[in-house]
Amino acid sequence: MYPSRYNLLVPFPDSEQPYLLLNPLSGSADLVAAAEAGEIMAMTENGRVPANPELAAYLTGRGYLLPDGEAEEGRLRAREADFGQALAASPVQLLVIPTYECNLACSYCFQRDLPPRGGIMSLEVARAFFAYVEANFLPAPAPPLVTLFGGEPLLASPRQEEIVSFLATETARRSLELAVVTNGYYLEQYEDILSQVKLREIQVTLDGPAEVHDSRRPTGNGQGTYAAVVAGLETAVRRGWPVNLRVVVDRANLPALPELARELEVRGWLDLPPERFKTQIGRRYQPFDCPAARTEAGEIFSRHQLWEEFLRLSEKEPVLSRFHPPDFLGLRQLALTGEMPLPLFDACPGGKGEWAFDLYGDIYPCTATCGRPEYRLGTFYPQPHLDMAAVAPWQQRSVRTIPACQDCPQALFCGGGCGAMAASNRGSLLAPDCRPVTELLALGAKYYRKQLLAQTTVVTATATG
Numbered sequence: 001m002y003p004s005r006y007n008l009l010v011p012f013p014d015s016e017q018p019y020l021l022l023n024p025l026s027g028s029a030d031l032v033a034a035a036e037a038g039e040i041m042a043m044t045e046n047g048r049v050p051a052n053p054e055l056a057a058y059l060t061g062r063g064y065l066l067p068d069g070e071a072e073e074g075r076l077r078a079r080e081a082d083f084g085q086a087l088a089a090s091p092v093q094l095l096v097i098p099t100y101e102c103n104l105a106c107s108y109c110f111q112r113d114l115p116p117r118g119g120i121m122s123l124e125v126a127r128a129f130f131a132y133v134e135a136n137f138l139p140a141p142a143p144p145l146v147t148l149f150g151g152e153p154l155l156a157s158p159r160q161e162e163i164v165s166f167l168a169t170e171t172a173r174r175s176l177e178l179a180v181v182t183n184g185y186y187l188e189q190y191e192d193i194l195s196q197v198k199l200r201e202i203q204v205t206l207d208g209p210a211e212v213h214d215s216r217r218p219t220g221n222g223q224g225t226y227a228a229v230v231a232g233l234e235t236a237v238r239r240g241w242p243v244n245l246r247v248v249v250d251r252a253n254l255p256a257l258p259e260l261a262r263e264l265e266v267r268g269w270l271d272l273p274p275e276r277f278k279t280q281i282g283r284r285y286q287p288f289d290c291p292a293a294r295t296e297a298g299e300i301f302s303r304h305q306l307w308e309e310f311l312r313l314s315e316k317e318p319v320l321s322r323f324h325p326p327d328f329l330g331l332r333q334l335a336l337t338g339e340m341p342l343p344l345f346d347a348c349p350g351g352k353g354e355w356a357f358d359l360y361g362d363i364y365p366c367t368a369t370c371g372r373p374e375y376r377l378g379t380f381y382p383q384p385h386l387d388m389a390a391v392a393p394w395q396q397r398s399v400r401t402i403p404a405c406q407d408c409p410q411a412l413f414c415g416g417g418c419g420a421m422a423a424s425n426r427g428s429l430l431a432p433d434c435r436p437v438t439e440l441l442a443l444g445a446k447y448y449r450k451q452l453l454a455q456t457t458v459v460t461a462t463a464t465g
Helices: 034-046 053-061 069-088 123-136 158-173 188-194 210-216 226-239 254-266 291-295 303-316 319-323 331-337 388-396 419-426 437-447 449-455
Strands: 008-011 019-023 028-032 093-097 145-148 177-182 199-205 243-249 277-283 354-358 362-364 457-459
Touching: 008 034, 008 437, 019 034, 019 437, 028 034, 034 053, 053 457, 093 123, 123 158, 145 158, 158 177, 158 188, 188 226, 199 226, 210 226, 226 243, 243 254, 254 303, 254 319, 277 303, 303 319, 303 437, 331 437, 331 449, 437 449
Parallel strands: 028 457, 093 145, 093 354, 145 177, 177 199, 199 243, 243 277
Antiparallel strands: 008 019, 019 028, 354 362
């Protein structure tokens, strides 16, 4: 018998079942009884098949043990095909950047080191974008999602309003949906323009209560933005537009998160269904080596540190459980449904499920890379052209092609991480951007303990659960 290399044993906060055994390839999850912990640990750490025949039979039925490595390779190919089908059935996100300019001076802006490039997208370039969409992304099993990005796409100028109105109406004319990633400062002013199209979501960043938010996300001349952003959010909620409220978190503002959550609770926004109002906690990070990455690194959490502190704060502030239910690499889905998510063969959508098109006619693979010439993949204006040699590594990237991921037991939870971060930090798209998988799963097991106890079978001495 062959123990799957994707078996993971995660500490579980329960004296009778001290471990959670997971295998993303088979989709199995089991709590391990204390009596069986030694044999299970020997299997996951040393590849030793349990001597108890009933236990071995149970583990075989659950996919933790296989006949041989060839059987696992066959299962990998089948699950990879499932992942590819799910990806093909998902909408491609087409990010449109009408300008790189912005009215805010956020303290942590990851685009602050870009060379200054002003201007607003012309109607001619916008028409070329839609021609490119029709030639390359339509028709599709799932219609693509057009997303306004920047810079700041919703600036207060007649030319900006004209181009955003054109992008909105042309998106609607093709029966596509629009999403907007905005700082929210002028969102209220764009109410009529955005009402011309079906909105998938409005993503707005609010970094805390007024004093905290204003210190991190002021205007270019140092004025606060909280009041204007909240007014824009009120417009979106009143209109019924789906809101994705994002908080960029570091050591400086995490302690203020409960106060922000209570403010949203008072407004009734936390009572809205998730299709109307959801939240996103974005870890502050610097994808490239810019001054902020060097001078302010002490304020930045690692992934594990962020969610460890969030969990600790949640224990004291229950409102955070209403504000944001963390995913913890799919443990939330397991806790709520009893089912594991699909194994993650590729966490990076760049150049596959995501493309960025800017006002100069350039094409980039993702939000992190737009505006950086070294990552340009081609043009859609004045002539459409893709540099397939540049595109190929993005499209080939997966845990099956990244050498360091191929034998990693955590790979199908991690998916190889972010391609842009791998290229920036390790010099290659085919390098991993590793996640602290076991640590995050352990935090998730603690956070969702009660639900997991209700949803998960137990490996007992007789392997009957």
